[in-house]
Amino acid sequence: MPDRDVLIIGAGFSGLYQLHKLRELGFDAHVVEAGPQVGGTWYWNRYPGARCDIESIGYSYSFDPELQQEWNWTERYAAQPEILAYLEHVADKLNLRTDISFDTRVVSLDFDDPQDMWTATTDSGATITARYVVAATGCLSKPLLPEFPGLDDFAGDVYWTWDWPTDEVDFADKRVAVIGTGSSGIQTITAIAPTVGSLTVFQRTPTYAVPAQNRLIAEELAELKTHYDDFRAESRLSVGGIPCGDELPPFFDDLDDGRIRSELHMRYDDGGLCFQQSFRDLLQNEEANARAAEYVRNRIKDKVHDPAVAEKLTPRSYPIAAKRMCVDTGYYEVYNQPNVTLVDVNEQPIERITEHGIRAGGTDHEFDVIILATGFDAMTGALAAIDIRHGAQTLRDKWSDGPRTYLGLMSAGFPNLFTVTGPQSPSVLSNMVTSIETHVEWISAALSHLREHGLTRIEPDVAAEDNWVNTTNDAADMTLLKQAPSWYMGANVPGKPRAALPFVGGVGTYQQILDGIAVTGYHGFELV
Numbered sequence: 001m002p003d004r005d006v007l008i009i010g011a012g013f014s015g016l017y018q019l020h021k022l023r024e025l026g027f028d029a030h031v032v033e034a035g036p037q038v039g040g041t042w043y044w045n046r047y048p049g050a051r052c053d054i055e056s057i058g059y060s061y062s063f064d065p066e067l068q069q070e071w072n073w074t075e076r077y078a079a080q081p082e083i084l085a086y087l088e089h090v091a092d093k094l095n096l097r098t099d100i101s102f103d104t105r106v107v108s109l110d111f112d113d114p115q116d117m118w119t120a121t122t123d124s125g126a127t128i129t130a131r132y133v134v135a136a137t138g139c140l141s142k143p144l145l146p147e148f149p150g151l152d153d154f155a156g157d158v159y160w161t162w163d164w165p166t167d168e169v170d171f172a173d174k175r176v177a178v179i180g181t182g183s184s185g186i187q188t189i190t191a192i193a194p195t196v197g198s199l200t201v202f203q204r205t206p207t208y209a210v211p212a213q214n215r216l217i218a219e220e221l222a223e224l225k226t227h228y229d230d231f232r233a234e235s236r237l238s239v240g241g242i243p244c245g246d247e248l249p250p251f252f253d254d255l256d257d258g259r260i261r262s263e264l265h266m267r268y269d270d271g272g273l274c275f276q277q278s279f280r281d282l283l284q285n286e287e288a289n290a291r292a293a294e295y296v297r298n299r300i301k302d303k304v305h306d307p308a309v310a311e312k313l314t315p316r317s318y319p320i321a322a323k324r325m326c327v328d329t330g331y332y333e334v335y336n337q338p339n340v341t342l343v344d345v346n347e348q349p350i351e352r353i354t355e356h357g358i359r360a361g362g363t364d365h366e367f368d369v370i371i372l373a374t375g376f377d378a379m380t381g382a383l384a385a386i387d388i389r390h391g392a393q394t395l396r397d398k399w400s401d402g403p404r405t406y407l408g409l410m411s412a413g414f415p416n417l418f419t420v421t422g423p424q425s426p427s428v429l430s431n432m433v434t435s436i437e438t439h440v441e442w443i444s445a446a447l448s449h450l451r452e453h454g455l456t457r458i459e460p461d462v463a464a465e466d467n468w469v470n471t472t473n474d475a476a477d478m479t480l481l482k483q484a485p486s487w488y489m490g491a492n493v494p495g496k497p498r499a500a501l502p503f504v505g506g507v508g509t510y511q512q513i514l515d516g517i518a519v520t521g522y523h524g525f526e527l528v
């Protein structure tokens, strides 16, 4: 008999809810977490300025009405300490820590056929057996470490946004470099710019950022709490896992110029990622996309005083929203400060890190501090870091040309192994807490179904998986996603196969597919 019914890997939003849900259903579940405490993303990414870019009212659990009523988000977009405090509160309230092993990394998983169970080996060499494994390992949890030559020679301090020190870092009077201008980079840059001695930003690809319009939300939240369930229900059926109001019809449907301009204006000024739902076909229609992109470019020009710097900050090489958009709070204005410099690494490539700074394009820049905000091996990285095998087959080999899953939940040949927000599910293209809840609830219902029917094994059949892989690719082919060299496509990691990692069909559509599959007796899965 296995040690546990279910082993859950990871104690972020996904792992915590999965543990609670399975306990509620009477399963013996245990969590193994590499970090020293709960929180996942919100434990590791403690860099200055870190906050969510999906509104807090939606970026939170819906499963516990009492929790929903008692917790008060202070801001429209909560900062990292508040989100971490929320997850700690959840862990305390639901008494979750008693079933979590911290500072423990799963390094391998091996499936045993006759016994229908997984053996997990941890970094200390200990083993745990479990009938089922839920990989709640995170989509953005495996950092990308670009190999800048000479990094070890640097005499100053090096910080990574995804593993920031727990003690406060003092940047006063320091000469600081930041490499990377994705969401982590721009949040860090904006937060530290007022305090640094000087700041030099090394940018490879400019980002499309829209304003957050962050604000205190006490009154809005109190009002929402009178009908929170309606909001949650709407979220589950929306495109992105959070309602964005009425979107405009497809671009070509009788839209006059004034209506287009006022819609873009309204969405931009309202703030946040709902901007990318200005038109229903913004990610499909090149003309609609170009119109929205041009709008954002013009707003960048309005904000940055030096036209040459504004031009460098202006994204032109890829469609808007084809790469993850950023949400900012005064990012572009930072470049109006006299002590801030922008280095375009396409013009001045980073050659090496030296003892005193960074050599780029033949120029030596001296720094006291280098901050790396270079991103993640997204969606597949944390899974590939575990040696997952069933007999002679490894998941790494199976996915060597790109992930192959059924619904982003399981992969054929690897029975009893589930992934929460895995590749080929809506995942990172959505409010992830909505998508996490959907997966946790679906997995939990499937495990209950197996138990009720005296079954011990579930696995997708190959034909269903092939069909889903094709559906995912076809859906991506209908969009502009492939025109951007982004982490959505695996393009940020040298050598990683290019494949659309998330399912672009939308949260509501996906939820209906999942519901249908469960209702029809788990169509496409073999249950034994």
Ligand code: FAD
Pocket (backbone or CB within 6 Å): 009, 010, 011, 012, 013, 014, 015, 032, 033, 034, 035, 039, 040, 041, 042, 045, 050, 051, 052, 053, 054, 059, 104, 105, 106, 107, 136, 137, 138, 139, 140, 141, 184, 382, 386, 420, 421, 430, 431, 432, 433, 436
């Ligand atoms: P994670 O929070 O990544 O947790 C996974 C955990 O698994 C980690 O603690 C990790 O240590 C552990 N783990 C991984 N591998 C192993 C192993 N082999 N053994 C043991 N433990 C392991 N999404 C949104 O929808 N909205 C946002 O505003 C938003 N903001 C973000 C901001 C930042 C800075 C980042 C990096 C991501 C953000 N995301 C956002 C995405 C975010 O990752 C998810 O919303 C969510 O927090 C993921 O929760 P999770 O539990 O699935 O994964």
Ligand code: N01
Pocket (backbone or CB within 6 Å): 051, 052, 053, 054, 140, 146, 179, 180, 181, 182, 183, 184, 185, 187, 202, 203, 204, 205, 324, 327, 345, 350, 373, 374, 375, 376, 428, 487, 492
């Ligand atoms: O990572 P990124 P991130 N030389 O991959 C650059 C979520 N998130 O951590 O674009 C020079 O976006 C790289 O350049 P390029 C959100 O989903 C949300 O910032 O590849 N530069 C890029 O500029 C987000 O999308 C929030 O050309 C190099 C940057 O580093 C995801 O997490 C906050 C380089 C990496 O940007 C990842 O965001 C934070 C090199 N060798 C994260 N290698 C919220 O706001 C990489 N770069 C909620």
